[in-house]
Every structure is written in C-alpha cells, then in structure tokens.
Amino acid sequence: MKTIAETGIDDLSQMNFDVSEEQRLILEEVDRACRELRPFEDEAYLASRFNQHLVPIFKKAKLLGLPISRLYGEGQGADILTYALALERIGREGTGVRTFLSGHVSLGQLTVQKWGSEEQKERYLPPATRGEKVMCFGLTEPTAGSDPSSLRTSFEDRGTHYLLNGSKAWISNGSIADSAVIFAYPKGKREGMCAFIAEKGFEGYTSQQQKHKLGMPTSDTGSIFLDNCKIPRENLLGPVGKGLGVAYSGLMSGRLSVAGGCLGVIEDCIEESVSYAKQRVQHGKLIGKHQLVQRHIGIMSTNLDAAKNLVYKAALLKQKSDEQPANLDLREVADVAIAKAKYFASNASFDAADRAVQIFGSSGYSFETRAPRHLVDTRVCRIYEGTDEIMVQKIAVSLLGTDFEAYK
Ligand SMILES: Cc1cc2nc3c(=O)[nH]c(=O)nc-3n(C[C@H](O)[C@H](O)[C@H](O)COP(=O)(O)OP(=O)(O)OC[C@H]3O[C@@H](n4cnc5c(N)ncnc54)[C@H](O)[C@@H]3O)c2cc1C
Known part of the structure; x- marks a missing residue:
C-alpha cells in the first residue's frame, strides 16, 4: 500500500480540522434541531417506537440531504467533514437517531448520488432530501x-x-x-x-x-x-456487473457515519457522567472526588480525543478521494482510515457507555437515564457496516499485503 504522501496528499500536517464560519452556522442549526428533538426522542425511546418528529424536525433544519448536491431538492452540498461533524452532534441524541440518517443519507442518497444516472438522481434525491421519501x-x-x-x-x-x-x-x-x-x-x-x-x-x-x-x-x-x-x-x-463496487462505496460512507455518530455518544456519556459525579454524594463526598470515578472520566475523554482525530482524518481523506475518483491508491488509504475510525470510535463509544453506566450505579440500570440507552444502542456499531473483525483484518492487510487477505 502507498503512503498518504504518495497518493497526492502532501502531509498529514496539512489536514485542517478548524471549523469555518459556514460549518459553524450549519452546526448551530444541527444543535438547535437536536435540542428540539430530544424530548420527543425520550418519549419514543421509553415507548419503544419510531420517533415521528425526527423527519419533520430534521427537514426543518435541512439535515436530510446535508452532503447532497444543492442541485437536488434540499441538498445542502456540505463537505464530508461538515457532515461528519453534524453526525457527531446527532450521535449525542442516540445511535437510533443517527442510524436513521446513516440509512437514509449515507447509504441511500450518497450511493444514488455517486452511481445514479441524472434521471435517477432527479427522481430519487429531491424527495429524499425534503423528507417526503425515506431511503x-x-x-x-x-x-x-x-x-x-x-x-x-x-x-x-x-x-x-x-x-x-x-x-x-x-x-x-x-x-x-x-x-x-x-x-x-x-x-x-x-x-x-x-x-x-x-x-x-x-x-x-x-x-x-x-x-x-x-x-x-x-x-x-x-x-x-x-x-x-x-x-x-x-x-x-451503476454499470452492469459492478454491484459489489457500488456496495463497497456505500459502505465507506456508512462506516464513516457510524464513526462520526460514535463521537457524539462518547460526548454525551462524558457530559452525563461529569454532571452526575458532581451531584452524587457517597462516603461523605461527591463521587467525582473519588479517584476511581475520575479514572473512568479520564479514560473516556482520552478515547474521545483519539477517536476524533481518526474520524476527522478519515473524513478529510474521504473528501479528497471523492474529489479524485480515479486515484485508487487514495481510495484505499481513505478506506483503511475509515476502517480505523469506525473500529476505534465504535469500541470507544461502547466503553464510554459502559463506564457511564458504572458511574451512575443503579440509576444507570434504568432506561430513564441516558447512559444505559447508549450502552445497548451503540453495541451495534461494532457489528453493522463491517464488524470489528472485518475492520481490523482490513487494516492488517493494508500492512501485510493482499497475499495475506483473510478472505477473498
Ligand atoms: C440494527 C442493525 C442495522 C443494520 N442495518 C443494515 C443496513 O442498513 N443495510 C445492510 O445491508 N445491513 C445492515 N445490517 C446488517 C449488518 O451490516 C450485518 O449484520 C453485518 O455486516 C454482519 O453480518 P452478520 O450479522 O451476518 O454476521 P456474520 O457475517 O455472520 O458474522 C458473524 C461473526 O463472524 C465474524 N466473521 C465473519 N467473517 C469473518 C472473517 N472472514 N474473519 C473473521 N471473522 C469473521 C464476524 O465478525 C462476526 O463476529 C444491520 C444490522 C443490524 C444489527
């Protein structure tokens, strides 16, 4: 496998994760929509049903076609990093909420946008970006x-x-x-x-x-x-006989969306844990003053930073790869970066949810608190769109060479 530099990207230090004014405005809107959604999601979660407010609220915030070209309906033409940052915020509301967007936008719409004929894009993308149709x-x-x-x-x-x-x-x-x-x-x-x-x-x-x-x-x-x-x-x-390529390209977008959402899960677990650790008193002091409780928070925060770097880097590489579709080496580098981001972020989010449940003690065993929801919800991130095992094998083969592929 070629190095990143050999694929046309000068240097990793060139990767800029700064949020521009345009991105900030989009993220403010995402945050507003998420705040509006939360009470409805709480209610739907405890009633175990689809949240009927999700599509209308996300439609109002123009989130249902965020990375889709402005040519199609309410597509916003956001770049991949902006979309990943939006999914990060949305992930705080729960993996179920983010999964809706992964299926509808990352796997559905982005696949049609990449492979569809102009006629297909005009037929399927506008109603999807407007939330009239789900994909x-x-x-x-x-x-x-x-x-x-x-x-x-x-x-x-x-x-x-x-x-x-x-x-x-x-x-x-x-x-x-x-x-x-x-x-x-x-x-x-x-x-x-x-x-x-x-x-x-x-x-x-x-x-x-x-x-x-x-x-x-x-x-x-x-x-x-x-x-x-x-x-x-x-x-x-897409072309006759190229279905597997269509599938793999969809999975690259889908995996990145999972990884982005997992950042939000970790953030919510940290926020909930810090808040609870500053309220709950045991043995005469706030549990946040017990060093073993602090350890959980320290580990969550460190994993969050590591996961963010992997996810943002993967998003920028995916962006570059999308801009240079003929550069197959770059595509492979992006693919492996996405695998690393998904593997690490999904495991870190499951770990964070488990630590948050531990900090909440028995309160963390009730779905009326957020930590146990994250624990059961984020578990799927280690399974869907490529299991942990498939991700680490892909990463290992990128170093060992294709002769070492565990499967064909
Ligand atoms: C809630 C949910 C939503 C989903 N959404 C979608 C969706 O929108 N679209 C879609 O197409 N699919 C979706 N999936 C399916 C998901 O992508 C698959 O479940 C996943 O790819 C794993 O496949 P599997 O469940 O058949 O497990 P299997 O492939 O049967 O794997 C079972 C176990 O064997 C391991 N294993 C398999 N092969 C190897 C190997 N070569 N080397 C080492 N270990 C191996 C796996 O890692 C796993 O631990 C969803 C799944 C869930 C649970």
Whole structure:
C-alpha cells in the first residue's frame, strides 16, 4: 500500500480540522434541531417506537440531504467533514437517531448520488432530501452478512424490466423506506452482481419490521422481501456487473457515519457522567472526588480525543478521494482510515457507555437515564457496516499485503 504522501496528499500536517464560519452556522442549526428533538426522542425511546418528529424536525433544519448536491431538492452540498461533524452532534441524541440518517443519507442518497444516472438522481434525491421519501440500503441477507459475495438474491433480465427474487435482512429504515438500493446476482451465477433501486410500490416488494432488538428501539430495522419483484430497466444503479463496487462505496460512507455518530455518544456519556459525579454524594463526598470515578472520566475523554482525530482524518481523506475518483491508491488509504475510525470510535463509544453506566450505579440500570440507552444502542456499531473483525483484518492487510487477505 502507498503512503498518504504518495497518493497526492502532501502531509498529514496539512489536514485542517478548524471549523469555518459556514460549518459553524450549519452546526448551530444541527444543535438547535437536536435540542428540539430530544424530548420527543425520550418519549419514543421509553415507548419503544419510531420517533415521528425526527423527519419533520430534521427537514426543518435541512439535515436530510446535508452532503447532497444543492442541485437536488434540499441538498445542502456540505463537505464530508461538515457532515461528519453534524453526525457527531446527532450521535449525542442516540445511535437510533443517527442510524436513521446513516440509512437514509449515507447509504441511500450518497450511493444514488455517486452511481445514479441524472434521471435517477432527479427522481430519487429531491424527495429524499425534503423528507417526503425515506431511503435504505439492502445488502445483508439472512445468509450473507460479512461476506456480501455470498448473496442469494437474484435477478433476471426480462427486457423492459428486471425480475428480482430474494430477501434482505437487518436493513436500517427497512420497513419505513419508500425506496431501497438493492443488490443481486444474475440468476444462477455467483459473479456480475448488480445494484438496483427498488420502490416499496413495485409489484412483488414487501417489507416487515424486525422486532425484539437489543437496542435502538426508535430506529426502524426491517426485512425486505422480493418475490418476482419487477424493477424497471432504468432502475439499474451503476454499470452492469459492478454491484459489489457500488456496495463497497456505500459502505465507506456508512462506516464513516457510524464513526462520526460514535463521537457524539462518547460526548454525551462524558457530559452525563461529569454532571452526575458532581451531584452524587457517597462516603461523605461527591463521587467525582473519588479517584476511581475520575479514572473512568479520564479514560473516556482520552478515547474521545483519539477517536476524533481518526474520524476527522478519515473524513478529510474521504473528501479528497471523492474529489479524485480515479486515484485508487487514495481510495484505499481513505478506506483503511475509515476502517480505523469506525473500529476505534465504535469500541470507544461502547466503553464510554459502559463506564457511564458504572458511574451512575443503579440509576444507570434504568432506561430513564441516558447512559444505559447508549450502552445497548451503540453495541451495534461494532457489528453493522463491517464488524470489528472485518475492520481490523482490513487494516492488517493494508500492512501485510493482499497475499495475506483473510478472505477473498
Ligand atoms: C440494527 C442493525 C442495522 C443494520 N442495518 C443494515 C443496513 O442498513 N443495510 C445492510 O445491508 N445491513 C445492515 N445490517 C446488517 C449488518 O451490516 C450485518 O449484520 C453485518 O455486516 C454482519 O453480518 P452478520 O450479522 O451476518 O454476521 P456474520 O457475517 O455472520 O458474522 C458473524 C461473526 O463472524 C465474524 N466473521 C465473519 N467473517 C469473518 C472473517 N472472514 N474473519 C473473521 N471473522 C469473521 C464476524 O465478525 C462476526 O463476529 C444491520 C444490522 C443490524 C444489527
């Protein structure tokens, strides 16, 4: 693998994480929307249901197409770092809230923006950025998770349309989405995967909500069933046979969004812990004065800083890579940087949530406080969009070389 300098980026010291005036204004709006959302999210969380206020509030703040070009509806054309900073703020409100945006924007809209024809972008992006339609990304299947090359969903080319058969499982926004980016192999083949845009209204398309999840009760997760689903010819997404590339590019955006959201989780855990440690008295003093409690806070804060550096660096590399799509070395550097950011930030957020629960003691065992929500919600960040194991193997192979790939 080439070094960062060899890929056309002069030096890491050139990376500037300063927030510009334009970014500051966007982030102020994100903060305002998050404050408005919180009481509704609290209510929805305890009632274990999707927060119906999320889309209207985020629509008002123009967050539903933040990194999408201004050419499409309410797209705001924000750069990748600004989008990551917004997701960081949104992550404080909970992984369920952030997961909605990961599915709708990072995996759904950004994939259509990158691979779609002009006609597809004009058809799908404006209603999505305006919050009139919800998007999702259907790669995982009951028997294909870490290994997307083992998908069973198939398509047949029927001239005017494609006929898809199969099912998708564990899809964020899966049962509420109006359209889905779907991946399938030609019938009877194990190569030549294609990507399609399917709509809820298409014949043979049904969906169902996944119940009894460990966490994220306000995030919709669903299955999608394709039973002789007729997809119009013009809904093929990207070149024929390049579906795996479409999927991996979507996953790069998705992983970065997970990592960004995890920063917010750690921040909320720290804020809650510091506040509680300054109120709760045991053994005649505030628990914040007990050194073992201080240790938890010190570790959370250190991990937050480390995670921020990884996430912001990955965001800037992704931005550069998006600007130079022909530079495959740069793409690989960005891919590995994103893997590091996701792996570290998701583990650090789970660790922070666990420490926050510990500081709250028995109060931290009630979902009426925020720490245990983060604990169960952020756990999925170590699983979806590439598990911990897949991330560290990707990182290791970038050093060892492709001869050492753990899987093909
Ligand atoms: C709440 C939620 C939301 C999700 N949202 C989406 C979505 O929007 N779209 C979508 O397409 N998918 C989504 N997923 C699916 C998610 O991306 C997959 O669950 C994930 O990729 C892991 O796949 P799997 O669950 O099949 O686990 P498996 O791939 O079966 O893995 C099981 C275990 O084996 C390990 N393992 C597998 N292969 C290897 C290997 N080669 N080397 C070492 N260890 C290995 C894994 O790391 C893991 O620990 C979501 C999942 C959840 C839980």
